[in-house]
Amino acid sequence: MNRNILLACSVSIGMLTGCQDTFTDPPTAPLADEYYPLEVGRSITYQVDSIEYYETVANDTATWELKETIVDTFYDNQGRLNFRIERSIRQPGGNWQLSEVWSVLNNESKIERTEQNLKFIRLISPVETGGEWNAHLYLSDLSTIPVNQQCNNLSFLEDWNYSYKEVGASRTFNGLDFNNTATVMQTGEQNLIEFNECEEVYAKGVGMVYRFFRHYTTQNICPECEWEENTECGYSVKMSVIEYN
DSSP states (O other): OOHHHHHHHHHHHHHHHHHOOOOOOOOOOOOGGGTSOOOTTOEEEEEEEEEEEOSSSOOEEEEEEEEEEEEEEEEOTTSOEEEEEEEEEEOTTSOOEEEEEEEEEESSSOEEEEETTEEEEEEOSSOOTTOEEOTTTTOOOGGGSOOSSGGGOGGGGTTOEEEEEEEEEEEEETTEEEEEEEEEEEEEEESSSEEEEEEEEEETTTEEEEEEEEEEEOSSOOTTSOHHHHOSEEEEEEEEEEEEO
């Protein structure tokens, strides 16, 4: 074959190769267990600030420390691997005292926690802004569970909507920096006499690092009032990480 023809062919092939488009797969959204790693020995310690609201007596404020530790595993009656969580409390500088035992499992890429015999779907996969789910799907017969005050009847937990926002955002709590977090907004009934809302922040590779839960009720109709000033019965709980491993 003529050398000029060979040269022309090689140049043409090179031009075609160089002009080919290159395609890359889009980044895959993270799974739920990346923001809630399940491993025996992991623990997170929180500062907890709580306010209980009363109609006829002064509000009760309290502060303590709470440590959640994954201490063991077990299989449930469906053969699924569960992780046992021990929750211990103390006053700052005091001794830890075991308070409760909860459990958590990764159920088909959903993080499900059983808390005081109530099961919640805390996270779903994929973790991406805009994702929504019914996290209280398993809750039923809540009105039959005894409570100290009628306004705190657990039926207020029915039909909450959860959604992801600010996935990948950097956040700082108590001087601890987390460069990849996901916020879960949790919304229940909200009207002129009741306000139910919770915000949870999960750090990738760590777990939940912040929580602010509010259940407020009132008979004093005041649309322009701040709920913290107008609440007659209910409570709020704020948890923020102070230590983890």
